[in-house]
Amino acid sequence: MVRGKALAHCGLVLLSLWLCIQSVPISVDKTKEIPHEELEPPQSADTGLHYDRYLREVIEYLEKDPHFKEKLKNANMDDIKLGKLSKELDFVHHNFRTKLDELKREEMNRLRMLIKVKQDIQGGNGRTVDHHALLKQFEHLNHLNPETFEVEDLDRLIKSATNDLENYDKDRHDEFKRYEMMKEHDRRERLKNMNEEDRKKEQQHYEEMRKKHASHPKVNHPGSQDQLKEVWQEADGMDPEDFDPKTFFKMHDSNGDGFFDESELEALFTKELEKVYNPENEEDDMIEMEEERLRMREHVMNEVDTNKDRLVSMSEFIAATKKQEFLEKDEWEVRARFCRKV
Incomplete structure (x- = not known):
């Protein structure tokens, strides 16, 4: 469950690189030699996708091509989804194309091994092998051409990653619901195996823990003036009367790229979450x-991210602080259901 923050936001930050690529080809001297580079582990953060390493290595090698990097300017998501960006692969230097071929062959070998293991497990358990589900593992590349990385491979990779990352939060919510259901099931099974006296004691203890968990200070609405001022005062050591949205943004844009990504946004809610959850308390579940x-971040994104690129620019942030919603005084309702771990 807790692949946590590293996922979604970091993968989306990687994809946001594509949002800046123009679709008009440039003249490239492909005969100019570029030094040979060894494959190294990708430096960017894990996206959480099953083809994470392949995605990050492809992106990082394409960024190393000087002419491709020149295209990192002004395209939109529609251009990307329509495959206009993928055509730029034809202008990538042959040294990097060779590396991309190598990355694809490694990914093909990984997937073949993965498919074989899954088939062996399913067959060994007497289950019918779901070939359609297994083939979905290959959707991010053209498996009919296992040797070379072509325009279709880049197109498939972008479309698969875009779709998978857009649905990642939903998958996290669904996974959390399954976790809660299983936790409640385990608790009830434990009660069944107790005698009447122990069961009453356990139920009483459970109710005490539930009430203790529900007793916490007011949780400010995420993204509200009160919530941000609390961060400004308690985390930054600043006078709340001197709160300045532009300065606040710069202070919490930790990588200095001019945007709040999902990780940077989620970090802003730590003070509010600490009012409800303490890892040292028996009644507090860190998965909850x-x-x-995640709910807090989704709320702020829905309110502030006006162009829906899943990044918050300074202009979007400043505009949000001028809205009536910014003055929201109502307490944020914590919805994660209490169910003490057994």
Whole structure:
């Protein structure tokens, strides 16, 4: 469950690189030699996708091509989804194309091994092998051409990653619901195996823990003036009367790229979450805390991210602080259901 923050936001930050690529080809001297580079582990953060390493290595090698990097300017998501960006692969230097071929062959070998293991497990358990589900593992590349990385491979990779990352939060919510259901099931099974006296004691203890968990200070609405001022005062050591949205943004744009990505946004909610969850308390579940963090981030994104690129620019942030919603005084309702771990 807790692949947590590293997922979604970091993968989307990687994809946001594509949002800046123009679709008009440029003249490239492909005969100019570029030094040979060894394959190294990708430096960017894990996206959480099953083809994460392949995605990050492809992106990072394409960024190393000087002419491709020149295209990192002004395209939109529609251009990307229509495959206009993928055509730029024809202008990537042959040294990097060779590396991309190598990456694809490694990914093909990984997937073949993965498919074989899954088939062996399913067959060994007497289950019918779901070939359609297994083939979905290959959707991010053209498996009919296992040797070379072509325009279709880049197109498939972008479309698959875009779709998978857009649905990632939903998958996290669904996974959390399954976790909660299983936790409640385990608790009830434990009660069944107790005698009447122990069962009453356990139920009484459960109710005490539930009430203790529900007793916490007011949780400010995420993204509201009160919530941000609390961060400004308690985390930044600043006078709340001197709160300045532009300065606040710069202070919390940790990588200095001019945007709040999902990780940077989620970090802003730590003070609010600490009012409800404490890892040292028996009644507090840190998995529930991460579900609440996700809800807070989704709320702010829906309110502030006007162009829906899943990044918050300074202009979007400043505009949000001028809305009536910014003055929201109502307490944020913590929805993650209490169910003490057994």
